Amino acid sequence: MKEFHNLKNVRAVLPPGKNIYVTNDSVKGIASIPVIESKFLELVSKSMGFLYELMVPEDGLFGNRLEDGNWTGVVGLLQRNEADMAFSYLSMNYERYLILDFSTTYSSQVQTFVTEMPPLVPKTTVFMYPLI
Numbered sequence: 001m002k003e004f005h006n007l008k009n010v011r012a013v014l015p016p017g018k019n020i021y022v023t024n025d026s027v028k029g030i031a032s033i034p035v036i037e038s039k040f041l042e043l044v045s046k047s048m049g050f051l052y053e054l055m056v057p058e059d060g061l062f063g064n065r066l067e068d069g070n071w072t073g074v075v076g077l078l079q080r081n082e083a084d085m086a087f088s089y090l091s092m093n094y095e096r097y098l099i100l101d102f103s104t105t106y107s108s109q110v111q112t113f114v115t116e117m118p119p120l121v122p123k124t125t126v127f128m129y130p131l132i
Helices: 035-048 073-079 094-099 123-131
Strands: 009-013 051-055
Touching: 009 073, 035 051, 073 094
Parallel strands: 009 051
Antiparallel strands: none
8 A cells, every 4th residue: 555644745536527527727627526525635635744636537437457457547547656546436346456455435425405395286276377
């Protein structure tokens, strides 16, 4: 496992996806990152005392193994030491386990808001439904 406490600048890969988009006005091309990954990265960087540079895989993939044994996407960046860590919903399988060090998994759940149902409109006012 890599030791980060002596490093000043760590290269962190973010997951590809619709929550990350690129604009010309954004810093290093990253305009928006998923909330859980950004909060988790901030927390880890503060507690371990390092700065970080954000990266997104150019091919937009999490990682597929190629016939020559190399990888694409997030896994490829880690395998080639172009990145030091990834904050992603990256599934752990045997092939990835052989080349990467995985942390304890984490997940987030979507929040749902519940309200009281409005009362039914009486049938005697059916002629006014289009106006309500």
